Amino acid sequence: MAAAIHTASVLAGEADVRRLAGAIEADDDLAALAVDALEEKPGLWRLTTYLPPPLDKAVVARLQEIAKAALGATTPGFVVEALPETDWVRKSLEGLKPVRAGRFLVHGAHDRDKARANDIAIEIEAGEAFGTGHHGTTAGCLLAIERAIRTGPVRNALDIGTGTGVLAIAIARLAHCPVLASDIDPVAARVAMENVRLNGAAPEVRVVAAAGIAGRLFRANAPYDLIVANILAGPLVALAPSVVRVLAPGGTLILSGLTTSQRTRVANAYRGLGLRLVRTNIRDDWATLTLTRPLRR
Numbered sequence: 001m002a003a004a005i006h007t008a009s010v011l012a013g014e015a016d017v018r019r020l021a022g023a024i025e026a027d028d029d030l031a032a033l034a035v036d037a038l039e040e041k042p043g044l045w046r047l048t049t050y051l052p053p054p055l056d057k058a059v060v061a062r063l064q065e066i067a068k069a070a071l072g073a074t075t076p077g078f079v080v081e082a083l084p085e086t087d088w089v090r091k092s093l094e095g096l097k098p099v100r101a102g103r104f105l106v107h108g109a110h111d112r113d114k115a116r117a118n119d120i121a122i123e124i125e126a127g128e129a130f131g132t133g134h135h136g137t138t139a140g141c142l143l144a145i146e147r148a149i150r151t152g153p154v155r156n157a158l159d160i161g162t163g164t165g166v167l168a169i170a171i172a173r174l175a176h177c178p179v180l181a182s183d184i185d186p187v188a189a190r191v192a193m194e195n196v197r198l199n200g201a202a203p204e205v206r207v208v209a210a211a212g213i214a215g216r217l218f219r220a221n222a223p224y225d226l227i228v229a230n231i232l233a234g235p236l237v238a239l240a241p242s243v244v245r246v247l248a249p250g251g252t253l254i255l256s257g258l259t260t261s262q263r264t265r266v267a268n269a270y271r272g273l274g275l276r277l278v279r280t281n282i283r284d285d286w287a288t289l290t291l292t293r294p295l296r297r
């Protein structure tokens with residue numbers, strides 16, 4: 001289990017809390033993750049400092065030194081507590097706004113009511129995996145998925161590097177077809193499975209932990225008429241021959257996780273294997289490529 005983030009909190013008057021907050025934020029050695037100042041009751045403020053893991057005694061001692069320098073004789077005592085990791089993640093997710101990409105609305109539990117009648121709402125509790133829809137690559141893939149499903153029938157799909165499972169769920173919700181989703185990280189695979197269940201996509205989406213698509217399962221379920229892979233440029237180039245092998249003739253391949261300067265190298269690796277680049281979408285300097293495999297080579 002990863003080391004926990006700790007909080008160090010003190011109660012003091014407003015002026016002291018504000019002075020101390022400024023001194024803590026300015027201290028590079030302490031490298032606090034965040035500093036929160038809140039009025040607990042009239043005239044009494046709570047200052048909470050979030051300390052990066054692992055907690056070291058020297059960090060707490062440094063905090064006392066900063067307080068002494070900032071407040072002198074009135075130095076308050078800090079109460080140091082471990083923050084349960086999942087609560088921290090949840091707390092940070094609560095601030096995330098829902099993301100719209102075409103018909104898809106990706107949102108957290110706190111924003112269920114934001115979905116409109118025609119939206120395809122996907123609820124994601126991200127935590128330990130990538131893919132809340134906020135990243136340019138995820139949003140780019142969601143738009144490309146919608147276009148691909150509108151353009152031709154999708155009966156069988158593959159999502160490589162599923163993260164939270166967001167893209168696999170999107171395909172299942174729009175195309176109502178089987179989707180095999182994989183991730184090299186077993187924690188991401190577990191999170192994806194939970195999100196798949198949460199979104200009622202378990203009948204369509206199967207999640208496995210696997211690196212690339214070398215396993216027998218990927219071949220046994222081939223060919224796929226839609227494949228999405230939002231991983232990095234290097235692995236995308238390395239995976240090109242095995243991905244093209246399992247893409248159905250006439251099928252669509254959506255690639256992301258590459259910067260605009262990497263897009264030509266990645267596209268060329270797939271063009272060299274007979275695919276045609278039909279669209280490049282740029283979002284926040286991230287490129288999403290849509291390629292197709294011709295019916296006949």
Ligand SMILES: C[S@@+](CC[C@H](N)C(=O)[O-])C[C@H]1O[C@@H](n2cnc3c(N)ncnc32)[C@H](O)[C@@H]1O
Nearest residue numbers: 130131138161162163183184185211212230231
């Ligand atoms: C950028 S995230 C994409 C998550 C999600 N599909 C999305 O679009 O938001 C990339 C994911 O790919 C996984 N990954 C990286 N290399 C991989 C590989 N060779 N095989 C399978 N998964 C991989 C990572 O663990 C990570 O969860």
